[in-house]
Amino acid sequence: MDRQALRERLLRIVGPDGIIDDPDELLVYEYDASDEVFAGHHRPDITVLPRTAEQVQEIVNLANEFGIPVTPRGAGTGLAGAALAVRGGILLVMTRMNRVLEINERDGYAIVEPGVINLELSQLTQPRGYFFAPDPASQRACTIGGNVANNSGGPHCLKYGVTSNHILGLEVVLPSGERIWTGGPAPESPGVDLTGVLVGSEGTLGIVTKVMVRLTRLPEAVNVLLAAFPDLESASQATSAIIAAGILPAALEMMDQLTIKAVEAAFHAGYPEDAGAVLLIELDGLAEIVAESAERVAELCRQCGATEVRVARTPRERELLWLGRKSAFGAMGRLSPNYYLVDTTVPRTKLPPTMRTVEELSREYRLRIANVFHAGDGNLHPLILFDRLVPGEIERVLRCTTDILQYCVDVGGTLSGEHGIGFEKRDYMTLIFTTDDLCAMAGLKRSFDPRELFNPDKVFPSGFSCGEVNALRQQALAQRLGIEFV
Amino acid sequence: MAVAEVRPVLHGFRGQEIPDFDVIRSCVHCGFCLPVCPTYRVTGRERSSPRGRIWLMKSIAEGRLDLFDPLFEEEMTLCLDCRACEAVCPSGVRYGEILEASRAQLVQHRPQTVKERFLRFLGFQVLLGDLRRFRAANRLLRLYQRSGLRALARRSGLLRLLGMEHADRLMPEINDRFVVADGSFYPATGERRGRVALFVGCVMGTSYAHVHEATIRVLTRNGFDVALIDGQGCCGALHVHSGDPESGRRLARRNIDALDSPYIDAVIVNAAGCSAVLKEYPHLLRDDHDYAERARAFSAKVRDVIEFLVERGLSAQPGPLPMTVTYQEPCHLAHAQRITRQPRALLEAIPELRLVEMAESALCCGSAGIYNLLRPEMASTLLERKLDNALATGAEAIVSANPGCMLQLQAGLRARGERVPVLHLIEVLDRAYAAAPATRPAEALAAD
């Protein structure tokens, strides 16, 4: 590849301020928020910071011409290494495309560029009575484009659904270089639901340049309860009891003792430090329903053994309780120099045995594991604490992770609830999908990106290919039936 | 496509003040710091973010980047040390600590120009090393400002010629009287609740002498004796922040010697930059046999005046002050000390005063110690953004709590021809007391 020629051409598209090719400066683009021990360092050949959709389109055309990979990246807060340029090439940093282009209050949507920060969109729309419902823990830093790529979740997805449910349309540059708008403010546009397929595709099918998001009306009333339990088991039971009672909280979060301690040290959020587990339950909606449900939830918690049920009375108290929860992952830095975050979902009723298994594995592998997670939808986040400088710890962490994932899959769960597969978890894909399943997904990828230039080496297991399988299958069928198909 | 070769690494961290690797690797690069970092917000480049800078430090520590790489120095000086990142860091990375150590590495090992060395000597050793010299220089400056010399210098283009135009604009109006730590004692009025020492500092004692006076009035009115203990000096913040911790330590020892008295309940500071560093003395002197323990005891007594008043509660009721203000958070109050609730509580305790929050109130104004002199371009970008946000509130005054910020804002407002005053929060409170009846026994603001 002619590096100099590529540079010259990119320069003409984005100008000197939009290009980073100093090898030393590129050091700071070799990571994202995934653990470097597992995801490694991957330096791009060149980082490009476009400002417009037209520039993105030109850059993609250039990548096609030169046959080099393009890896899109938002704020780099992803936990699965999806924003790492593992095959080098162009790292396309979308953070400068951060304008809010339109807020339509009457019909409840906004059009934003992908670099807009999640929380800032909600802060902007709040005075007008709206918010953007997906609220990943990293919402203060992560971008809407990143949310789209990962189909991000967050505590409030229990009631409001994940990002996919809140994206009405996308302007996207396809690997072919074509730039199109999919979807729109009215639902059910005819044809394949490209918007739905693109959301969560981790930048492997297209690069989003504008996002039309659904804005959700702020609820009339909000109530946050904090319930303290002696152990995870009783808190898990309370979770099931609340859902079984037909109550759908806006959020239902659980934290174990280790997490509570770390978070308290960091933020003094007011969590009871002696509790074995706490549930953070947010109820919202019509005032009458919220009031009634809050009483019922408190009662159910006590029945399941809650030692204390507290209600946040002011917005500030609410904010503090949430701040603790939302900063929990980062707060692990206080407990241990490294942590590995497992993101898996199990059917809600399987939570208690899963928690027991995690605890057993923690003992077996002599690794501390903290738990902080979205109990309401069974999305767990065991955080395995370790120190990479201690010999043998990394290997134990890997084996422990595999055991946890295997257990979750065995009870009907899945690999990732909201963080994505990316680079880091791709080799686990065979735990839940057959070669046939993966071949179909590969067919989807191939239909969009036949040259595999968009975010290569992500999602699919390393070395995966399904060309031959197909041919063999067809031969076998023809032989068995004795029909010579033409 | 192969990744380009990195330049060979010849120089790593070494000698004194090596950034603590355990602190560096406590960063899990989650990226939460990005949106609060003023320089990242302006440049949009990862290298200008705390996460990027820590990664650069880590790369040096791991031998993947040269200490003298211009990129590293550029970033270490572009950082405002505002520590907004620390306040949002879930992992509790002590960023200020490793930044200052990195700067110390550069000062130590990197060749400096003659001009650099001269300015450092003049500023940090001559002027701030002994506050008597600082005050003498201030008297000269006052003469310069009032005698018509300044007008002449401006008109003649001499300032431009000397490259001093920018510095001249930022220069504060020097007060006609100074507050000096000369052993004076101001007894509490009303019921006595304790005794405190006021930390006088440099510019607060000269340009902002009136803020000291207001502080003394507010404290005595709330039942505290105030002592101006002599022997205290500069806090050392500027030295520490710019990579000269040794001078900082010298000043710290002197302040501890002077102010570490069993007869006082608290050391009160009304400059956020000073209160922040006084609280960091234990870290600064951690390897000092004789002072490590004393520094801990000393720092435990240090309170920013705003923090102190809310902690102890107001025993006297402020009078009404019908005006609209907005509050600009000093970084070293909001981020380094996490004091954000208290200033608002005090303002809200004043009847008829209306507080209108500005957008991005916690984003640095670009002052950052002497940053505005070193990196005028970034400083003025941030200043303009700050002023836009502040003026958009329609406030009649901008309230802050740190001399650096106040100077910066005043200079910016002057340049725009805006007449909106910049007030220290204690001045506002003092004015409210002036409007109050003399005695008022009821508790105005309950203690924390």
Added chain:
Amino acid sequence: MSEQAVFQQALEHIARLGEQREPARYELDGRRPQLAVAPPSVAALQEIVAVASQAGLATVPWGGGTQMGLGNLPRAFDLALDLRKLNSIVQYEPDDLTVAVQAGCTLGELSAKLGAHGQMLPVDCPTPDRTTIGGLVATGLSGPRRYGYGALRDLLIGISVVLPNGQLSRGGGMVVKNVSGYDMMRLHYAALGSLGVIVQLNFKVIPKPRSERTVVAAYRRLADAAEGALRIRFSQLVPTAIVLLDGRAARVVGLNLQGWVAALRCEGPPVAVQRQADRIGEAVRPAAERLDVLEGGASERLWAEISGAIAAAPLDRAIRVRIGQNPSELPQLAEEIDRACTGLAVERSRWLDIGSGLCYTALASEREADLRLAWERLARLGLHATLLSAPPAVKVDTDVFGREPAGLAVMRALKETFDPTGILNPGRFVGWL
């Protein structure tokens, strides 16, 4: 072997793999298949589809047949694949609020099972005993309740599809939150079975509301009705469906009212439903000529009627069109529809789904030419327009999915990848894919 011989051999082989059905009962836009067969198992289905693909048999997956009005005229029609023998409820976990069900299961059967545990799939349907779950997903037609609960698309958590090469491909799973791999559910949802034959669907289900009420307000003018409905949509009240009906549309669903009618549905715990209905009533009352509140069964029946009236059932002498538009611009669209019908001998009725941003209109006429002209005009309105159902003559030489959608090139690539011999619903999907 000659092409004809392969074709015959394949048909014979397929006929042995499932129960044969009477082809006359699988008429599609006036055409009958050579063979209709109901595979008894997924394995049999896999083999049938693989053989059909190899032999190039034009295959149409078939459920209850209630929405077969939707789709372009088929290019060919050799094999009807009746999926109603694949009708088991594979796994139901009431405590997890999840269910896995085979495509041929009817909505009625599933609802009965879910209802026993106080749960539901929030779909309204006038023919629950015929409509299959697979059909609902393949056509992707959600009624007005999508406003409150989302479309079925939003509740779909897993899918199994038999691809034309015979392989069974799964996506998603049985958990409510899952980002492992691509969203295969959305790939097949509303793709009209053109990329694969859906065999199993996993849903998250919803607690069945304990009570419901519908506020029905009649207005003289559309502007008043729309103003009231939009005000509720903009408020913090949370009705689950908001629809405006013109007089004729109201009569079709059994409401004997004149002018424009607003119907707003409230569901939930009894006290909350009552309060909310009261608050909605107060808000829409001022300009209303008349205000009624339907409770329980009456409310439920009204919505089943509405859903039936806007569905894609095959029609003679009438067409149904769905047009997407911003909710706030739907009233204007209703008037544009009127203008589009001027000079034509058609009777029109309009349903404005204010909650979702969709307008449905039914036009009846004895004159096919007028229906055709009407569709040509309507196809240009709004953000997108779909001819949900029409007599075959009206469908000739038009794409019932309206204007060419952006990204058709990718859709074509998907079709070529998944169905290289083009056997599934050939020509029936968007862009005649």
